[in-house]
Amino acid sequence: MADVVLQPNRAATAKTARKRSSLHNALRRKSTVAFLMTLPLILLIALLVIYPAFYAIHLATLNKSMQRFIGLSNFEFLFKRETFWLVVKQSCIFAITAVIFKAVLGFIIAHFVHNIPARGQRKWRGMLLVPWVIPPAMSTLAWLWLFDPSYSAFNYTLGLFGAGPIPWTGDALWARFSVILVNIWVGAPFFMIMYLAALKSVPEQLYEAAAIDGANWWQRIWYVTLPMMRNIIAITTLFSLIVTFANFDIVRILTAGGPLDHTHIFATWAFRVGIEGSDIPLGASVSLFMVPILAIAAIFILRDVNKRGNEA
Amino acid sequence: MTTVTIDKATRTPKVKYGSMSRDRAWALRWSYFFLVIFAIFFLTPPVYMLITSLKSSAEISAATNPWWVFHPTLENYTSLLTSNQFLRFFWNSAIVSIFVVTITMLISVPAAFALSRMRFWGSATLATGVFLTYLVPETLLFIPLFKMFAVIGDFTGIQLINRWYVLLILYPTLTVPFCTWIMIGYFASIPKELDEAAIIDGASWFQTLTRIFIPVALPGLIAATIFAFTVSWAQFLYPLVFTTSTDQLVMPVGIITTLIKGDVFNWGQIMTGALLGAAPPLIIYAFLMDYYIAGLTAGATKG
C-alpha cells in the first residue's frame, strides 16, 4: 500500500508547472470549442431552413417566369381564384377533423391499453403502433388498393351485407372522408403512445385518493387524469396540428387532390401549381399561407414545452 | 358519519368487494373487446398488403374473395427482387438513409453536447431555435429549396437536381433538429457531477463526450438513430420533387412512379413493393421497439 500511494507524484508536479495557462484563455477556448461544435447545426439551419423561408417570400413576389417583381399580385390572383378558397376550406376541415379524431381515438385506446394487465401491454402497444411505423407513402398505397373503384375489398365486404358500393375516392365528400380516415389511421397510434406515457406518469396514489373520496370512473378521468395530462395533450395536439396541416403524402397518393380539386390541401396544391405547373412563385405563395397557423401552433407548443421544463 | 361508514363496511364487506372485482372483470373484457377492434382497424392495411402480394394478377382480377389467397405465389417477390430497377431503388434508399443517419449524428451529437453543457453566448436561443426548426414542415420549404438548387446549378455548374445525393443535403433539415433536441434532453439528464468528475480525472471536453456522454446516453443515441433512419427511409416529398430519372429514385417514389403506369395498376407488384419498402422500418421497430417509443415520446417529455 505505502509504496503505491505514498510515492510522490513527480510527473504530475512537473506537468502542473509547465502547463500553466490563463483560465480566461481556457474559458475563451471553451466557448470557441462549443461554438465550433454547433457550427454545422447553425449553418444547416441558416442555409437550409431560414434562408429558404425568406427566399420563399422573395419568390412569392415574382411573376411566373421569375423575371419581374410584381409585389402582391400573386396573392391577389389567389384571392380571386375559387380553387384557392376551396383549398383553404379543405385544409382546415382536414386538419381539424383529423386531429380531433386522432386525439379522441388515441385517448380511448391508451385507456384500454392502460387498463389491461401490465404483462400484455407491451404486445398490444407494439401492434397498435404499426401504422405509425410504416412509411405513410407505402401504407397509403394499401389504402388506395382497399379503396380501388373496381376491386375495393371494403366494397366487397359491404356487398356481402347488401350495402355499397361506396365511391371511396371518386366522390368529393367520400374522398374527403377517405383522406381523413387514412390520416387518422396513421396518426392515432402516435397519440396513443404519447397518452400512454402520460397515463403511466400519473401517480397511482392520486387514483386511490380519488377513489377514497368517492369519485366514480369518469370523475377520476375528469378530475385526475385529464388535469395531469393537460400539458402532454396540448403539446401532442398542437404538434399533430402542424404535421396534419402540412400533410402531403396521403392526399397526394390517395387522390392527388381530386376529384376536381376537392381534396387538395395547401401542400398538395402548392406542389401541383409550383412543381407540376412550373409556376414556382405561385406555388411559393400558396405554401406561405401555411405559415400563420403553423406559427401560432409553434408558439403555443414552445410555451407548453418550456412549462414542462420548469415543472421538472 | 363515522358510525354509518363502519356499519356499512361491517355489514356488507364481501358483497362490496365482490362487486368491485366483478366491475374490474367487465372493464377488462370490454378493454380487450375494443382493443381487438382497434387492432383489426390498424392492421388491416398491412395485412391486406401481404395478402395481395401473394396473389397472381389473374387471381386479383378474378374478383374472388379479396381477403383470402386461394393460390399463393411468390412470383411478385421474385419479379421485383430480380428487377434491376427495383433493386436500384432499394440500394438508393439504403445508401441515402445510411449517409443521412451518419451526417445527422455527426452534426447533432456534438451540437447537443455543446448546447446542454457548454453555456455560451446565444446557446439558449439556439436551443429554442433548434426546436422551432423541428416544427417547420418540409412542405413549406420544398419550393424555395428547389429553386435554390436550380440556381446553384446554373451558377456553379454543380448539378444537384435529379441526383440522389441532393437528398443527403435535404434530409438533415428534417432529422438534425429533432435528433439534436432529444439528445439535448438526454445529455441534460446526465448529472453535472459526472462531467466534473471526468474533468478532475483529466478528461478533455472531447474525451468527456466520447468516453462518458455517448456511452451513458446510448439509449438516446439509439432512439435518435432510429428516428433519423425512419424519417430518411419514409421521406416522399423531397425525392418526388428533386429526383426524376429512374436510376436516381428512392423506394417510395420509385414504387409509385414506376409500378403505376398510367391507369394500369399492377396491384400485386405494388403491394409487394410497398411491403418491401415498409420492411426495414418494421424490422427495426420489431427489434428495438423500446428505443423507438422512447425516441417518439422524448420530443415532448424532455427539454
Place this chain on the structure above:
Amino acid sequence: MADVALRKVVKRYDDVEAVRGIDLDIADHEFIVLVGPSGCGKSTTLRMIAGLEDISDGDILIGGDVVNDVPPKDRDIAMVFQNYALYPHMTVAENMSFGLRLKHYPKAEIKARVTEAARLLDITDLIDRKPKQLSGGQRQRVAMGRAIVRNPKVFLFDEPLSNLDAKLRVQMRIEIKKVHQKVRTTTVYVTHDQVEAMTLADRVVVMNKGRIEQIGTPNELYHKPATRFVAGFIGSPAMNFIPCRLEDVGGTLQIRLTDRIAFALPPARAARYNALPRTEKLLLGIRPEHLTESHAHLAPGVETFDTVLDVTEPMGMETLVYFGLDGTPVCGRVDPNAGAKDGAPMRLAMDLNNMHLLNEETGVVL
C-alpha cells in the same frame, strides 16, 4: 501531498458575493472540515480549490504554487461527490482507473493501484460490478477508491455522506477517518452536519454567509465559540441564549435574567466581565447540559432557580426539559429519574462555570 492555502479568496456571481474573502491555511496531512448552513459558501470554496469554479479575486495555493489558472486536471486533486458521480457504464475497476488510463499509466501500475485501493476499502469482491449493482455505501467506497488510486496531493469531499441513511453514515464516517489515517493525504471535507465535522476534523472551519466565522479544533469550537453563530451551530440541542444584564449588588457582580432570577457570578467570571458597561444588552449563552436538576450538594458556581416546565422529552439516557424565562424558550438536560413532568414545577441548577456572555448586537462572545 501538499499544503493548501487560500488568500483573500472571493467568488462573485454577477452581483452576488458567494464567498467574501477567505483566508485559510491547511497543513500537509491535515483533515479540514468546512461546515455551515446551506448557502454559506462552503461548497463554492471547495469547488474553487478543485478548479471547477474560477476565482473572482484572491489566490489559491496548492503545495506552494498558485493554481488560480491551472485547470482541474493539472491541479493533482481528487474529489468525492455527494451523488458519487460514478460512471454508470463502467465497472468498479474501470471507474477507479479512468483517470490513470487517461494519463496513460502503465497497465501493471494501474492494476496494482486499483487492487491496493480496493483492498484498503474492502471492495475487492465488487471490482467487476457496475455501479447500478452496488448499494449506497458501496458506491461511496468506490468513489473514495477512485480518489485514492490517483494518489493526489489533496482529497476534496463534497458532502459525501448526505445521501446515505443515518446508520450507514456513522459507519462510513469511521471508514473515512480510517482511510485518512492510512493514506494521510491532505483533505478538505465539506458538510452541513456538525456531528460529521466534529468527529472527522483535525480542524473545523465554520462558515456563514460567505465568511469564515471561526477556525479551530472540534473542542475549541465547542467550548470556546467565538461568535453567537458558532455557539448556536455547534452542539445539539443548541445552546440557549437568554437576554440578561450585569448588576453590582453589595460589591459582587450579578447577572440578572428575569425580575426574579439573578445569580452571583463565580469569581473567575466576575473578574473577566467586570470591565463591561452595565448598560450593555447581553445574552447569556448556556448549553442544555449545563442546565440540570438540582442536587443537595452543589459545586461552587452552580446556582439554582425554580421554574415550571412546558414540555419534557425523555431520550432514555437523559430527559430534555423545555421552559420559558420571560418568554425566551430554554432547554435543559436532566436525569431521567429527576421527576420532570410536563407542566410541573421543578428546581433546576445552572452551571455558571460554563457560561458564555455575548454582546446581543454584535454576536461576539465576550
